Amino acid sequence: MKRWTEILLAGVLLFDGSASVFAAAPEGFVAKDGNRLMRNGREYRAIGVNMPNLHQSYFGTWLHNKDKYGSDENAKQAMIAGVEDASRSGFKFIRFFADPGYPKDIDLLYARNPEKYWKLMDEVFALCRANDLRLVPCLNMIDGCFAEYYGEPKQAILDPESKTHQAAYKYIRDFVTRYKDDPLVLMWELGNERMLNADVDMQGRKALPAECFTDDKQPREFRTREDSLTFHHYLRLYKEQATLIKKLDPNHLVNSGDAAVRQECTSRRETFPNFKFRDDTSRERIANNLYSQPEPLDVYSYHFYPHGNPRPRWGMTEGMRKLLVATLATDTPVYIGELGQDRPSFGEDPEAKATIAFIDMADEVGVSLISLWVWHFTWQPDRTLSSATHPALVERCAAWNRKYAGEGK
Numbered sequence: 001m002k003r004w005t006e007i008l009l010a011g012v013l014l015f016d017g018s019a020s021v022f023a024a025a026p027e028g029f030v031a032k033d034g035n036r037l038m039r040n041g042r043e044y045r046a047i048g049v050n051m052p053n054l055h056q057s058y059f060g061t062w063l064h065n066k067d068k069y070g071s072d073e074n075a076k077q078a079m080i081a082g083v084e085d086a087s088r089s090g091f092k093f094i095r096f097f098a099d100p101g102y103p104k105d106i107d108l109l110y111a112r113n114p115e116k117y118w119k120l121m122d123e124v125f126a127l128c129r130a131n132d133l134r135l136v137p138c139l140n141m142i143d144g145c146f147a148e149y150y151g152e153p154k155q156a157i158l159d160p161e162s163k164t165h166q167a168a169y170k171y172i173r174d175f176v177t178r179y180k181d182d183p184l185v186l187m188w189e190l191g192n193e194r195m196l197n198a199d200v201d202m203q204g205r206k207a208l209p210a211e212c213f214t215d216d217k218q219p220r221e222f223r224t225r226e227d228s229l230t231f232h233h234y235l236r237l238y239k240e241q242a243t244l245i246k247k248l249d250p251n252h253l254v255n256s257g258d259a260a261v262r263q264e265c266t267s268r269r270e271t272f273p274n275f276k277f278r279d280d281t282s283r284e285r286i287a288n289n290l291y292s293q294p295e296p297l298d299v300y301s302y303h304f305y306p307h308g309n310p311r312p313r314w315g316m317t318e319g320m321r322k323l324l325v326a327t328l329a330t331d332t333p334v335y336i337g338e339l340g341q342d343r344p345s346f347g348e349d350p351e352a353k354a355t356i357a358f359i360d361m362a363d364e365v366g367v368s369l370i371s372l373w374v375w376h377f378t379w380q381p382d383r384t385l386s387s388a389t390h391p392a393l394v395e396r397c398a399a400w401n402r403k404y405a406g407e408g409k
Helices: 002-015 054-059 065-069 072-088 103-110 114-130 145-150 154-158 163-179 231-248 265-271 282-291 317-328 353-365 391-404
Strands: 030-033 036-039 046-050 093-097 134-138 300-304 334-339 369-372
Touching (some): 054 065, 054 093, 065 072, 072 114, 093 369, 103 114, 103 145, 145 154, 145 163, 154 231, 163 231, 317 353, 334 353
Parallel strands (some): 046 093, 046 369, 300 334, 334 369
Antiparallel strands (some): 030 036
16 A cells, blocks of 8 residues: 555646746756756756766876876876866866765875865866866765774664764855855755665675775675665655755755656565565555655755667656656756767767767756766766767757757856
């Protein structure tokens, strides 16, 4: 009975026909008007890129800097080059993972010298401002880095008395308060694809490897059930953190950073922790996705990797179209936070035909924001993009931006 109550609630969200009341944002900021975004009095739709390691590689704290770039200075210069290429290519914003990183990364700078950490963050903001690129900082404080840092289970984020909760919420307050009046922030994002972990039993799974910690820390080898978070845990955290951000910052919208729910979302929720697989029906899949990103979130987030080859109904662009149409019918804008390509990958397909076809569809149905996965990212060579490697895709995105995001940059 509980499952059907949840689905009916999601159906109400989809079909009640209620329209949001549009409140104009201050000049330069983005506001929500039904399922559209507005900026400076006109509809705003834009395509950007993902540079997940932007600030950490610039700071010299990314665990993989030396392996992927040779030195911290090379990594910093690579970030500058990526930002400049995005600007020249006509993109409008960058999404990046804005947390301090692995426990070892935290120890390198954030824990040791927070004043320098925030000064360097200001430099990253200044770099993007100089290149006319806005930012979507993915705060990653849902069940992110601090639990590992303090040696607490992931569920510690639910306990206001835990070190994890206190450090995570301090980070949110510090970040949001620092940039709340800056229109360079396009919107805030809570995490990265958290609902894919909902109702996944972490008991016995490998924890972070020792290389992610300083030598004086003794990381655990395996996770426990207390590292598992349920669908309803995530709903609670989304509501709680979005409410906090909107209280601190009335200027910016907030999205979840979700990819979508799993295709077996309903059965996971019903049978956790003794999971029994059953694929969601089409009705359940749409309802679960709508239910998974609750108010006061302002914008629905999905991630999508279209395939050039036929796949089951929800892996194909047409299945995604159905979900997008249903989502937009709730008077909520949509952000495709990651748009990449598999089989063939970007590395195998310089023409990026499947991705361009998806962009055409997203344009037709009214998606507001898209960011490509991934830009100048040596860690994923089969997925990385630049203006040199994929000129047709870059031009399609630039044409979108000229049409929809050309005013009031």
